[in-house]
Amino acid sequence: MPELPEVETVMRGLDGRLTGRTITRATLHRPDLRWPIPENFAASLAGATVLGFRRRGKYIFMRLDSGISALIHLGMSGRMVIDAPFATHEHLTLETHDGGRIGFVDPRRFGALDLIATHDEDTHRLVAALGPEPLGNEFTGALLYVTIMDRSSTIKTTLLDQSVVAGIGNIYASEALFRAKISPRRLCRSLGYGRCTRLVAAVRATLTEAIAAGGSSLRDYVQPSGELGYFQHAWKVYDRTGQACERCPGAPACAGIRRLVQTGRASFYCPLTQR
Ligand SMILES: [Zn+2]
Numbered sequence: 001m002p003e004l005p006e007v008e009t010v011m012r013g014l015d016g017r018l019t020g021r022t023i024t025r026a027t028l029h030r031p032d033l034r035w036p037i038p039e040n041f042a043a044s045l046a047g048a049t050v051l052g053f054r055r056r057g058k059y060i061f062m063r064l065d066s067g068i069s070a071l072i073h074l075g076m077s078g079r080m081v082i083d084a085p086f087a088t089h090e091h092l093t094l095e096t097h098d099g100g101r102i103g104f105v106d107p108r109r110f111g112a113l114d115l116i117a118t119h120d121e122d123t124h125r126l127v128a129a130l131g132p133e134p135l136g137n138e139f140t141g142a143l144l145y146v147t148i149m150d151r152s153s154t155i156k157t158t159l160l161d162q163s164v165v166a167g168i169g170n171i172y173a174s175e176a177l178f179r180a181k182i183s184p185r186r187l188c189r190s191l192g193y194g195r196c197t198r199l200v201a202a203v204r205a206t207l208t209e210a211i212a213a214g215g216s217s218l219r220d221y222v223q224p225s226g227e228l229g230y231f232q233h234a235w236k237v238y239d240r241t242g243q244a245c246e247r248c249p250g251a252p253a254c255a256g257i258r259r260l261v262q263t264g265r266a267s268f269y270c271p272l273t274q275r
Contacts, residue, residue, distance in 0.1 A: 004167030009214035010229035013221030057166030075110030084226030141197025148188035156184035
C-alpha cells in the first residue's frame with residue numbers, strides 16, 4: 001500500500017508529465033472506485049490546463065486552470081502509468097495536447113477520484129481531519145507529545161492514526177520506530193517529551209530518505225513499464241522477520257528482526273535496542 005514517500009514520488013512524476021499541459025481528453029471507464037466518481041469528473045478535466053500538484057497525506061490534488069482540483073487517492077493498489085498500452089483495471093485515461101497518455105490503474109478499487117474547488121482543498125472530507133504533514137514545520141516533538149501524552153494506545157498503532165500525523169502507514173511506522181530506538185509496544189503516555197522529539201526526527205529522516213530513494217528526475221520516476229513512482233527500498237526492519245539486525249551484528253540478545261501483530265497489523269523491530 002502506497003505511503004507518503006510513494007505518493008510523493010508518484011506526484012512528482014505526474015507533475016513532470018502534466019504540469020503546463022492541456023488535457024485534451026479524459027475518459028472514465030467506470031462510474032465508481034471506493035466511492036462514486038462525480039458525473040462531471042471527465043468533463044471537468046477535458047480542455048483544462050494543469051497548473052500543478054499538491055500532496056496532503058496520501059492524497060494528491062491536481063490543480064486545473066479552471067479553479068478546480070482533482071483529488072486522486074491511490075488507495076491500496078492504485079498506480080499511475082505513463083504512455084503505456086491500455087491496462088486491465090485502468091479506470092481513468094488522460095490524454096494531453098502533446099501526445100501524452102496517463103492511466104490510473106487500480107485492481108482492488110480502494111482508490112478515489114473526486115473534484116473540489118482549489119481554494120477549498122483543505123475542507124475535502126478525506127483531508128479535513130488529517131493531522132500535520134510529517135515533513136512540515138508544524139510537526140514537532142512538542143506537538144506530538146501534547147497530542148498523544150494521555151493516550152493508552154501503543155505508539156505503533158498511534159502512528160497509523162492519520163489525525164495524529166498524515167501519510168504514515170505500516171512500513172514507515174516500523175522503520176521510524178527502529179530508527180528512534182523506541183519499541184512498537186511502548187504506550188503513548190509513557191513516551192515522554194524526549195522520545196517524542198527523537199521519534200519526530202526519525203520519522204522525518206526515514207521519509208526523506210525514502211523519497212530520495214525514489215529518484216530525483218522524471219526519468220527516475222518512470223519505470224520501464226511506464227509505471228510511476230514505485231521503487232524497491234531497502235527496509236531495515238519491515239518484512240525482515242528473522243533476518244540479521246544491522247544495528248547489532250553478533251549481539252546474542254538480538255537474534256534478528258522480530259515480528260509482532262498489533263491491532264491486526266504486523267510490526268517489525270529489534271528486540272535489543274528498541275525500548
Ligand atoms: Zn538489533
